[in-house]
Amino acid sequence: MDDKKLAYNREEMLKLNIEALKSRGGVTIGDIAQIAYEQQRKYYPEVSLQLCVESVEKILTFRDVFHHIQFASEVDRLAEEKMFKGPIQDILYYDYGLFGLDEVLGLDVARLYGAIGQTNFGDIDVNKRGIVDKLNREGKKPGTVHTLMDDIVGSIAAAASTRVAQVMNEDAALENPHYHKVNIFEIEEEKKGK
Ligand code: MG
Numbered sequence: 001m002d003d004k005k006l007a008y009n010r011e012e013m014l015k016l017n018i019e020a021l022k023s024r025g026g027v028t029i030g031d032i033a034q035i036a037y038e039q040q041r042k043y044y045p046e047v048s049l050q051l052c053v054e055s056v057e058k059i060l061t062f063r064d065v066f067h068h069i070q071f072a073s074e075v076d077r078l079a080e081e082k083m084f085k086g087p088i089q090d091i092l093y094y095d096y097g098l099f100g101l102d103e104v105l106g107l108d109v110a111r112l113y114g115a116i117g118q119t120n121f122g123d124i125d126v127n128k129r130g131i132v133d134k135l136n137r138e139g140k141k142p143g144t145v146h147t148l149m150d151d152i153v154g155s156i157a158a159a160a161s162t163r164v165a166q167v168m169n170e171d172a173a174l175e176n177p178h179y180h181k182v183n184i185f186e187i188e189e190e191k192k193g194k
Contacts, residue, residue, distance in 0.1 A: 013066040014057065020073040024149045025138060031131035032056045035124060035157035036164055044168045051167060055160035059112075065156065068109055072102075072148035080145040095139055095147045106151035106158075113162035121158035125151065132157070 008016070021027040033052035040047045059065055078084060079092035091099050103125065110121035123129075128136055132154045139146030173179065 008063075008066065010061040013063065014061045017060045017066060017069045020069050021153070024073045024076055025131075025135045025146055027131055027135070027149075027153055029053060029056050029060070032153060032157045032160065035130045035132065035154070036161035038129065039120060039123065039157075039161045040164045040168070043165065047164060047168060051164055052160060055163040055167070056156060058163070059156055059159050062112065064112065065109055065159075068105060068152055068155075072105065072152040076145045076147060076149050079147065080143070092147050093145055095145070099147070102148045102151040105148060106155035109152065109155035110158045110162075113159045113166075116165070117159050117162040120161050121155050124154040124158050129154075129157070 018029065021029075021032075030053065033049060033056045036052040036055060037047065037049050040052070060069075075092065079089065082089060082093070084092065090096075106121055106125065107118055110117040113120075124132055132150050135146040135150040135153060138144050139150060
């Protein structure tokens with residue numbers, strides 16, 4: 001019987017991502033949302049934690065992010081179980097500071113939200129905020145590997161944080177008294193009039 005499964009729908013990807021995050025350091029959507037919330041509260045004091053939670057959930061349904069989380073969690077687990085051969089086993093296991101591929105993967109996720117997503121990731125990566133700090137500290141203990149996971153979690157927080165900023169900006173634009181809602185039909189009518 002052919003039991004290959006390559007295609008996953010959004011609900012399946014969300015569920016599998018939640019499970020993978022939980023299995024590696026007990027990371028929750030709330031933990032990731034908290035980082036986005038703290039980062040955006042500086043710019044938008046009225047921002048809600050709920051918007052941050054919704055943003056993390058949305059990002060966890062993206063196919064690219066699904067592949068990242070599934071890949072990162074398995075690489076960390078295999079390194080923890082000393083399943084790799086050659087130099088990469090110790091490089092991953094001891095979270096060698098000059099490795100850098102974990103940051104490359106993190107930047108790839110953050111890039112889904114442009115240059116701002118990437119700079120937000122840099123802030124979270126350097127300042128080790130919230131759950132990222134916990135993963136990083138746990139990963140330093142013998143027998144626990146979070147080499148890829150701390151960056152993936154940080155990058156999801158950065159992407160969510162950037163989405164929150166975009167939503168807040170959109171809300172502010174809609175509140176502008178000069179705002180006039182234009183729909184596609186009006187634009188078509190205008191074109192015809194010319
Ligand atoms: Mg790392």
